[in-house]
Amino acid sequence: MAAAATAGSSPGSGPGDSPEGPEAEAPERRRKAHGMLKLYYGLSEGEAAGRPAGPDPLDPTDLNGAHFDPEVYLDKLRRECPLAQLMDSETDMVRQIRALDSDMQTLVYENYNKFISATDTIRKMKNDFRKMEDEMDRLATNMAVITDFSARISATLQDRHERITKLAGVHALLRKLQFLFELPSRLTKCVELGAYGQAVRYQGRAQAVLQQYQHLPSFRAIQDDCQVITARLAQQLRQRFREGGSGAPEQAECVELLLALGEPAEELCEEFLAHARGRLEEELRSLEAELGPSPPAPDVLEFTDHGGSGFVGGLCQVAAAYQELFAAQGPAGAEKLAAFTRELGSRYFALVERRLAQEQGGGDNSLLVRALDRFHRRLRAPGALLAAAGLTDAATEIVERVARERLGHHLQGLRAAFLGCLTDVRQALAAPRVAGKEGPGLAELLANVASSILSHIKASLAAVHLFTAKEVSFSNKPYFRMGLEHLEPQQRVINSPTWKRGPAWIWAPSPCRDQSPVTPVSTLCAEARETARRLLTHYVKVQGLVISQMLRKSVETRDWLSTLEPRNVRAVMKRVVEDTTAIDVQVGLLYEEGVRKAQSSDSSKRTFSVYSSSRQQGRYAPSYTPSAPMDTNLLSNIQKLFSERIDVFSPVEFNKVSVLTGIIKISLKTLLECVRLRTFGRFGLQQVQVDCHFLQLYLWRFVADEELVHLLLDEVVASAALRCPDPVPMEPSVVEVICERG
């Protein structure tokens, strides 16, 4: 064996393969030798093509190629090469042939031993195989003998086996029969012991067999016996079921057994529901009794607790048992249950509502909320069980309704409180007015009103707040509107025109600042602010109208053509100033000063002189330089061009200055329009001049931008001058004197 191995490996790594060549040449030469061997043995050209690119193998002039044709090669050499090269190639070729010869010899010598040992190995193998064959033959004969024996044994045992099987069958049958014969007595015993479940199980097991063999008299007897007992059993079960004293689970058990006994499900179902109804009605009655005509003794929480544990719990059990027992009934059964639940549920809800209605009168919110919460939570179980009955929806509705009513109640209370406050303050205001002296400070009144309203709102908010507490299960549902509803009382103020009189009714939106958890505070504030602004604007309008009415009448009723030279400021102007001052005081009690334009912080003297001088230049140019009437026109137009347009009825800010500016604007604009509709005599004009100067003297301090007053009064005087056929204005100094005297 070892010799064979060496012989196999020798061609690749033989020591004498290429002893003289350098290391790098070895693989190259080996491959070449391989290639040639392959060629020799006719191996495919494809395999040979794996060689590195060499000369074309089909080239007949390739000495090493398979298709070498000496004639062609010679011919080619002779044709192509000069003599010297021919000689060279000849010597070269001779040298190569010699080298090849010697190579061949060495190879044969080197491998001779290996060939010998390979032949030996093959011969030895031949011997071994022959021995093995003999042993295999022996094994085969032995196996055949074993098979034969085995077959014989089986044949012998066959008969016995069959008999044993038959005996086992008979044994089982006998046991069954025994059970059957014993059945009546067992059943009786079971019934006596009250183990109804066991009895029903036995009965169930035996039923089919008895049914099958009832034509045999003995079985018949057993069956009859059984039937009698079963009937008794069923009767007893029914009895127990009807008695109803036991709880729902036992009843359910009874029903289950009865069903197993093959009683008609329809009827059982009806009966079951009827029983459940009886029980639940009992609960309801007890609840109703609690509700009673007498003043409700237990508080609402207790009531809902009772209701929850008694009725709702019972309902839950019934529903669960029913669904379990009568699942086979399909949609009709479910429908029946749903109807049942609906009916009882609605009665329950009616009761709960009655109870809750009793709670409406006031009292503690937290209790109510907890009760509602519990109620709602309790109902979630049957709600999940019976989606069709819509219990949850109804419950949510009730909760919502109650909450809403509660809110309404609070709102009502708030309104009443608010109106009460207003009435109080009105009386407080009216009383001193009659007496003709200053009443209690408006600010004080306002503070009172605001604080009382604030406290009211806070209280109700706190009460209502409970509804939205986090842990209350229904908190996220219906309460978004609450905040807005709270604002309503304020809105209503606007609608009641009685409040024109009192600026006290405008309060800043502070009362609403305490947050409602649901409505964003900013909305509330904005709404309150808007309300207050509208109220204030209305106030400004009304006050402005009062003054303008006065001014209008005074201008319209006077005969301006035939007045005398002015000696005094007209009384109506004094009245205007007085009223304005009164309003100023009134408003000052409630609002801060507000912003004025910077220039007005000086004394009235200075402003006055500026005013009068500007008037002299601008307005009365015609009287001094009558030749240039165009200039006045131009001047006034240019002035108008640069002065801003005055928005007369513009919205006001929450400060005194703004309010008064609004009022004065309205009044002066009225004066202007009225003056334009009249014709003035010389003294009429002068009177207007005096009046305007007087107003100028006193009104500037009230407004945000005294330029405004200048502008309007200038406009009045200018208009009067235009409406005068004989415009001779009074000397400013005289005007001043008159005004100061007045």
Add this chain to the structure above:
Amino acid sequence: MGSCLCPLRACWLEEGNLEEMHAARSGVSLESCALCLHKNENCLMGRKIHIIDFDDENNMINKKVLLHQAGEIWHISASPADRGVLATCYNRTSDSKVLTCAAVWRMPKELESGSHESPDDSSSTAQTLELLCHLDNTAHGNMACVVWEPMGDGKRIISLADNHILLWDLQESSSQAVLASSASLEGKGQLRFTSGRWSPHHNCTQVATASDTTLRGWDTRSMSQIYCIENAHGQLVRDLDFNPNKQYYLASCGDDCKVKFWDTRNVTEPVKTLEEHSHWVWNVRYNHSHDQLVLTGSSDSRVMLSNMVSISSEPFGHLVDDDDISDQEDHRSEEKSKEPLQDNVIATYEEHEDSVYAVDWSSADPWLFASLSYDGRLVINRVPRALKYHILL
């Protein structure tokens, strides 16, 4: 002119002349409209009427001046029948008393024809009105306004004097005014009419007047009150106007900055209220042909053009001329896609620097209107093009 203008009243002269109407429509010459404005020369007792011709083609304004020597004019109205005739209320000052009288005047012939030679220096060629007749009011007090019967032959005039309403018949080619009938308002306090309009409906038998905060309707045949809207406005009612296309509807405006629209069959509630102005509204005028367009002028120096679609006689902005029925089908389909317009203010004109006392529509071109303010500025505007097409198409 070198003088202060104090125009208080203006009116469009009626375009009675058929030939001219035709010309205007075919675009040959002009949208000739004459506007009378009254001018008060400071200190002088000479008063003027300006007749303004607005040439729509060339966007040119021509002005002619008529002297009105009797006194300063407070109210002016043109005869519907005769372009050359107009009535004025004016102040007469005598013995340091001011009395407002009324008279009917005729313009000089060459003005009446509406010729368009370039005006010379108007002050030099100022012509004088020819007095036709006085409306004698010595017994009744100050005249507040004069209104012509809108559809008639220019023979009947209503004038309002203090608390009297007087119906005059003009006889002998307007040279004589005979008081036909009168009625007066009785009540507490000083009742005075401020304004009045003659309804174009019901065969011109109704007149509406404003006094203080109350609107009243009168039957001119019996001179009795037919309806009364108490407290129509919170304050003085300044002006009113009848819807020219829809019976019973009238608009009023007043010192409470509101414009209200009334159905005279139900006087308890206004049909609609506009509250856009920020001061007294002095004037309200319905467009003569498209009555959803309402013009208001106010002493907040603004003029507003409102589109009151919901209460107009053509609620969906729809007008079909008889002669383009063929086009009608095309328009129909478009209209369906269009949203009906909402009632809204279409435009606010703020060209005036001072209170606007008069606004009126052109009687020739329904898309043209003028407004007049205290500082003497007259502004002529057009209805926005988009709206015009919306209404027409």
